[in-house]
Amino acid sequence: MSPAPHPFDEAIRLEALADGEFAGRSSPAYWNMIGPYGGITAAQLLQAMLQRPERLGDPVSLTVNFAGPLADGPLRIGTQLMRSNRSTQYWTATLRQDDAVAAIAMAVFGTRRPVWSHTEARPPTIAPHDSLPRASRDGAPAFTQHYDLRFERSPWEHRSTDSRGACWIADDPPRPLDFPALASACDVFFPRIFLRRGKLVPIGTVSLNIYFHADAAALAAQGTSPLLGSALCHIYQSGYFDQHGELWGRDDRLLATTHQIVWYRE
Amino acid sequence: MSPAPHPFDEAIRLEALADGEFAGRSSPAYWNMIGPYGGITAAQLLQAMLQRPERLGDPVSLTVNFAGPLADGPLRIGTQLMRSNRSTQYWTATLRQDDAVAAIAMAVFGTRRPVWSHTEARPPTIAPHDSLPRASRDGAPAFTQHYDLRFERSPWEHRSTDSRGACWIADDPPRPLDFPALASACDVFFPRIFLRRGKLVPIGTVSLNIYFHADAAALAAQGTSPLLGSALCHIYQSGYFDQHGELWGRDDRLLATTHQIVWYRE
Numbered sequence: 387m388s389p390a391p392h393p394f395d396e397a398i399r400l401e402a403l404a405d406g407e408f409a410g411r412s413s414p415a416y417w418n419m420i421g422p423y424g425g426i427t428a429a430q431l432l433q434a435m436l437q438r439p440e441r442l443g444d445p446v447s448l449t450v451n452f453a454g455p456l457a458d459g460p461l462r463i464g465t466q467l468m469r470s471n472r473s474t475q476y477w478t479a480t481l482r483q484d485d486a487v488a489a490i491a492m493a494v495f496g497t498r499r500p501v502w503s504h505t506e507a508r509p510p511t512i513a514p515h516d517s518l519p520r521a522s523r524d525g526a527p528a529f530t531q532h533y534d535l536r537f538e539r540s541p542w543e544h545r546s547t548d549s550r551g552a553c554w555i556a557d558d559p560p561r562p563l564d565f566p567a568l569a570s571a572c573d574v575f576f577p578r579i580f581l582r583r584g585k586l587v588p589i590g591t592v593s594l595n596i597y598f599h600a601d602a603a604a605l606a607a608q609g610t611s612p613l614l615g616s617a618l619c620h621i622y623q624s625g626y627f628d629q630h631g632e633l634w635g636r637d638d639r640l641l642a643t644t645h646q647i648v649w650y651r652e
Numbered sequence: 653m654s655p656a657p658h659p660f661d662e663a664i665r666l667e668a669l670a671d672g673e674f675a676g677r678s679s680p681a682y683w684n685m686i687g688p689y690g691g692i693t694a695a696q697l698l699q700a701m702l703q704r705p706e707r708l709g710d711p712v713s714l715t716v717n718f719a720g721p722l723a724d725g726p727l728r729i730g731t732q733l734m735r736s737n738r739s740t741q742y743w744t745a746t747l748r749q750d751d752a753v754a755a756i757a758m759a760v761f762g763t764r765r766p767v768w769s770h771t772e773a774r775p776p777t778i779a780p781h782d783s784l785p786r787a788s789r790d791g792a793p794a795f796t797q798h799y800d801l802r803f804e805r806s807p808w809e810h811r812s813t814d815s816r817g818a819c820w821i822a823d824d825p826p827r828p829l830d831f832p833a834l835a836s837a838c839d840v841f842f843p844r845i846f847l848r849r850g851k852l853v854p855i856g857t858v859s860l861n862i863y864f865h866a867d868a869a870a871l872a873a874q875g876t877s878p879l880l881g882s883a884l885c886h887i888y889q890s891g892y893f894d895q896h897g898e899l900w901g902r903d904d905r906l907l908a909t910t911h912q913i914v915w916y917r918e
Binding site: 469490498503 | 712713715717719720734735737740742744746752753756758760762763764765766767768769770771772773813814815848849858859861863865866867884885886887888889890891892894896898906909911913915916917918
């Protein structure tokens with residue numbers, strides 16, 4: 387008997403159909419308040435493009451626009467290679483449920499080369515992973531059961547004039563890092579407006595952008611070690627706020643930077 | 653006799669064809685090293701979506717993936733409304749030249765509401781606009797003739813361990829700010845790797861992402877006053893670096909945040 391698949395692999399499992407289309411389903415295991423966790427939708431879209439046999443290189447950028455709600459049930463993802471160059475490919479993907487567009491994505495894949503490299507940013511300071519307790523999931527949405535998040539201070543105690551915050555992020559159960567998992571983790575940050583207002587307010591990510599700064603080998607080297615994340619907001623303006631994050635791996639390796647713009651109501 | 657149109661308006665001029673398609677041409681006035689300046693291509697794509705009569709609200713986010721080179725000559729932009737909700741719309745646009753895809757874009761348009769708002773970021777410090785000389789355009793590409801850029805220190809003298817820098821940005825000749833102009837200005841920052849390496853190296857923007865934090869009325873209030881921009885890089889890694897920028901208007905108003913991932917060779 388083979389072991390049960392990891393809930394993340396179950397959530398992003400796709401069946402290849404004809405003409406670059408894939409069949410999947412929204413994941414109850416990664417459910418958020420009123421629909422699937424946005425990170426898992428981003429991971430499904432990326433996974434569809436990764437599954438295409440024509441795909442060359444590793445993801446360099448991924449943008450997902452969340453166009454409409456997703457219900458519990460089957461979904462389809464159409465993928466299209468828009469242009470293929472010598473070392474880069476440009477893909478689009480569209481996620482539909484019952485023929486309604488629920489999310490659209492663009493991705494660039496590329497081949498990385500051993501040229502002069504330098505990390506100018508520095509990782510945030512935080513207490514060691516093992517010294518911090520796992521954050522409570524009491525009353526939290528289902529997807530948080532599958533993320534081991536550790537903060538120095540509870541996000542709820544964090545309210546201040548500064549939304550900057552850091553946390554440790556790991557899959558639960560542990561799972562070796564790959565691109566879909568890294569994409570999903572980019573959406574795990576506590577929405578900055580919750581910190582800032584000290585309360586839950588209605589929100590929804592409108593657009594999520596991810597730049598990957600590592601190749602598949604670097605992600606494999608990370609294995610199941612927890613990621614170190616940091617996030618901040620520049621502006622909450624007239625119903626939309628931005629959120630910027632960094633995801634760091636072992637040896638102060640910056641694996642991804644991520645940005646999103648989020649609708650909110652007050 | 654009517655006055656000659658502004659070169660920016662000339663550059664983004666589109667003729668509406670059938671089925672959401674538009675005809676335009678690449679702009680010699682905004683030429684960069686080996687093709688059009690990326691900001692003008694982003695502005696053309698945004699302008700096409702803005703021209704669609706079904707469009708509701710103002711731009712909230714714009715992502716442009718630069719898929720291939722553009723030659724001097726005619727081009728076509730196809731636009732598609734992927735989903736329309738009560739207060740948000742999701743658009744895509746594809747720019748082709750001779751049937752080859754040269755750029756693809758996604759945009760979200762939305763209606764802004766007078767809710768609790770707050771700007772957490774602070775504008776960069778820089779000497780007053782009028783106290784600084786306009787940067788030299790000697791040997792610089794054509795598009796820089798149409799941008800009045802002012803730095804405290806020449807970008808070439810800036811080389812250090814920190815790529816952070818600020819500058820004043822204005823159209824030349826002056827032109828009242830609108831969304832296409834703001835999108836174009838988001839790409840005007842000196843590529844951080846030039847600062848860091850103290851030399852020109854081959855580069856090309858792969859993906860440009862813009863979050864707009866103001867509505868049309870706020871842009872109109874900016875008028876022709878110069879924008880204050882700042883930019884920085886987190887990482888130069890294996891042939892791709894990221895660049896993050898902010899564009900500030902009058903009265904410390906944050907008008908846009910922008911990110912791009914740029915291919916480089918060393």
